[in-house]
Amino acid sequence: MEVELKEMLNDLESLKRSLTDPSHSAPIDKLQLRVERLTSLAKTGPVRRSKVQDMSAEVVDSNPYSRLMALQRMGIVKNYERIREFSVAIVGVGGVGSVAAEMLTRCGIGRLLLYDYDKVELANMNRLFFRPEQSGMTKTDAAVQTLSDINPDVVLESYTLNITTVQGFETFTSSLKDKSFRPNKEGSGVDLVLSCVDNYEARMAVNQACNELNQTWMESGVSEDAVSGHIQLLIPGETACFACAPPLVVASGIDERTLKREGVCAASLPTTMGVVAGLLVQNTLKYLLNFGNVSPYLGYNSLKDFFPTMEMKPNPQCSNFACLERQKEYLLVKPARDAASKAKMEAEASSVTEAPLHLDNEWEISVVDDSEPDRKEAKSSDALPEGLVRELPSADDFQKPPAEAADSTVDDLEELRKQLDALNS
Amino acid sequence: MEGWDPNTKSTLTQIPLLTTKAGPRDGPAWTQRLKEEYKSLIAYTQMNKSNDNDWFRISAANPEGTRWTGKCWYVHNLLKYEFDLQFDIPVTYPATAPELELPQLDGKTQKMYRGGKICLTVHFKPLWAKNCPRFGVAHALCLGLAPWLAAEIPILVDSGMIKHKDDAATSAES
Numbered sequence: 053m054e055v056e057l058k059e060m061l062n063d064l065e066s067l068k069r070s071l072t073d074p075s076h077s078a079p080i081d082k083l084q085l086r087v088e089r090l091t092s093l094a095k096t097g098p099v100r101r102s103k104v105q106d107m108s109a110e111v112v113d114s115n116p117y118s119r120l121m122a123l124q125r126m127g128i129v130k131n132y133e134r135i136r137e138f139s140v141a142i143v144g145v146g147g148v149g150s151v152a153a154e155m156l157t158r159c160g161i162g163r164l165l166l167y168d169y170d171k172v173e174l175a176n177m178n179r180l181f182f183r184p185e186q187s188g189m190t191k192t193d194a195a196v197q198t199l200s201d202i203n204p205d206v207v208l209e210s211y212t213l214n215i216t217t218v219q220g221f222e223t224f225t226s227s228l229k230d231k232s233f234r235p236n237k238e239g240s241g242v243d244l245v246l247s248c249v250d251n252y253e254a255r256m257a258v259n260q261a262c263n264e265l266n267q268t269w270m271e272s273g274v275s276e277d278a279v280s281g282h283i284q285l286l287i288p289g290e291t292a293c294f295a296c297a298p299p300l301v302v303a304s305g306i307d308e309r310t311l312k313r314e315g316v317c318a319a320s321l322p323t324t325m326g327v328v329a330g331l332l333v334q335n336t337l338k339y340l341l342n343f344g345n346v347s348p349y350l351g352y353n354s355l356k357d358f359f360p361t362m363e364m365k366p367n368p369q370c371s372n373f374a375c376l377e378r379q380k381e382y383l384l385v386k387p388a389r390d391a392a393s394k395a396k397m398e399a400e401a402s403s404v405t406e407a408p409l410h411l412d413n414e415w416e417i418s419v420v421d422d423s424e425p426d427r428k429e430a431k432s433s434d435a436l437p438e439g440l441v442r443e444l445p446s447a448d449d450f451q452k453p454p455a456e457a458a459d460s461t462v463d464d465l466e467e468l469r470k471q472l473d474a475l476n477s
Numbered sequence: 478m479e480g481w482d483p484n485t486k487s488t489l490t491q492i493p494l495l496t497t498k499a500g501p502r503d504g505p506a507w508t509q510r511l512k513e514e515y516k517s518l519i520a521y522t523q524m525n526k527s528n529d530n531d532w533f534r535i536s537a538a539n540p541e542g543t544r545w546t547g548k549c550w551y552v553h554n555l556l557k558y559e560f561d562l563q564f565d566i567p568v569t570y571p572a573t574a575p576e577l578e579l580p581q582l583d584g585k586t587q588k589m590y591r592g593g594k595i596c597l598t599v600h601f602k603p604l605w606a607k608n609c610p611r612f613g614v615a616h617a618l619c620l621g622l623a624p625w626l627a628a629e630i631p632i633l634v635d636s637g638m639i640k641h642k643d644d645a646a647t648s649a650e651s
């Protein structure tokens with residue numbers, strides 16, 4: 053555009069020179085001024101930020117990472133730059149997932165994998181991230197558009213699919229296994245999976261994939277009445293999986309019977325979703341960059357501003373076969389793990405005595421307690437802390453009936469299919 | 478079974494229960510489960526026909542039996558309203574129920590998620606979870622789709638969101 057405007061200025065100039073009557077030059081002067089103004093307007097248009105080779109801690113206004121690298125200078129994070137090595141998969145690019153993706157993008161995450169089958173529509177505009185002009189685009193494509201503008205350093209992959217279908221699930225698991233981004237990484241191709249979906253079916257599909265791949269993941273959710281939410285860390289074999297016990301949700305304190313559901317499926321608020329996305333990504337950063345305490349479960353009740361927490365051990369009777377396999381593996385390596393954590397504890401204890409804390413600083417006294425590694429006994433599934441409830445009941449115990457329940461004696465699939473077709477015709 | 482009308486309850490108890498806990502990725506066990514699905518669907522369809530309450534057609538759209546398509550209909554003010562019905566068997570089936578879709582009604586009612594997936598009552602998922610793996614496709618139709626049609630179709634018709642096909646034809650001609 054700037055080139056075109058410059059050409060236009062040149063044309064006007066030669067037009068002015070070719071005039072025989074100088075009294076006609078005034079309107080041309082005016083035109084030239086307008087074009088000059090347009091040129092300066094064009095120059096202030098959108099700028100694309102270029103890629104950055106190394107994360108620098110230099111505090112200049114052109115460095116997008118200076119405030120993040122300051123975390124390292126302050127001693128909060130040991131090595132912030134490691135964030136560029138990590139891959140995070142975000143399943144569900146809705147009210148929570150899109151905001152989580154933007155946060156990780158701004159933090160300079162190495163690679164994001166985005167999964168969703170939905171399109172952006174105007175009904176989503178009460179939430180953050182997507183813009184009205186993106187209506188009709190797939191959520192994954194619209195997200196890649198915005199995120200690559202914000203931070204071109206992030207490697208973005210988008211998958212428009214439904215992970216609960218056989219085919220979608222297949223693509224989902226194989227994309228998680230792909231290690232081309234960091235070939236020497238142990239385990240799968242991603243460091244963490246974030247579930248930001250809005251339904252039980254999709255959560256169970258993420259759980260299935262992560263149990264099979266031995267993949268650590270975090271669950272997030274916002275209640276259908278939009279006033280509470282939660283995040284949960286799931287490490288296959290070590291913590292409860294999503295199928296170990298019926299899902300745990302924050303009690304809003306609203307009587308279900310007074311909740312009016314006529315005419316609506318679900319409500320949503322940008323605030324609750326933003327808070328949950330923030331909690332989720334904060335836990336993600338702590339987990340990836342190894343600082344602070346990673347929460348195993350953190351609830352959010354917005355009506356009471358109450359944040360219940362708890363831990364859940366895996367259920368040895370879990371209905372998920374892959375979960376039981378991971379539990380066995382975890383128990384096998386328990387002695388080695390215990391020895392390692394004991395050694396680490398002793399090393400930490402000796403380093404504490406070598407460099408005693410300033411006793412005159414009352415604020416630092418609590419630091420010793422925080423590093424206490426012995427975890428509180430995880431709660432059994434029936435004793436829930438205040439403010440948490442089970443969303444669904446457990447499956448009833450049942451004995452296989454001695455006789456086939458259906459009275460039909462036919463047991464050939466093709467024959468049965470024909471029978472149904474006959475009834476359908 | 479709190480929250481269900483007596484009609485739904487009595488119908489439900491007559492649909493044969495299933496026993497094999499297997500999903501579409503479970504190989505031979507899934508074939509076994511598929512046979513049970515057919516038996517229970519056949520019994521349910523026969524029962525509907527003999528009670529003069531035939532209201533759906535459904536059949537597997539692929540040999541693996543993971544995708545199902547068909548029709549369902551509802552009679553309101555003596556007029557029959559018919560819709561396409563489709564769903565996939567999820568990978569985590571039967572721990573999670575199939576999500577029933579009526580694509581023609583997508584965007585016409587609040588009681589629907591994107592893609593035309595019907596929004597089930599608060600009573601459906603708990604009952605399904607409690608009865609895993611005994612409930613199958615027939616139970617999902619009986620507990621999920623039938624009450625949904627009964628509640629939503631009259632509203633959609635009365636509000637003019639959907640028109641009877643004869644009505645639509647006459648208005649198109651005029």
Ligand SMILES: [Zn+2]
Pocket residue numbers: 292293294295296297366367370371372375376
């Ligand atoms: Zn489990």
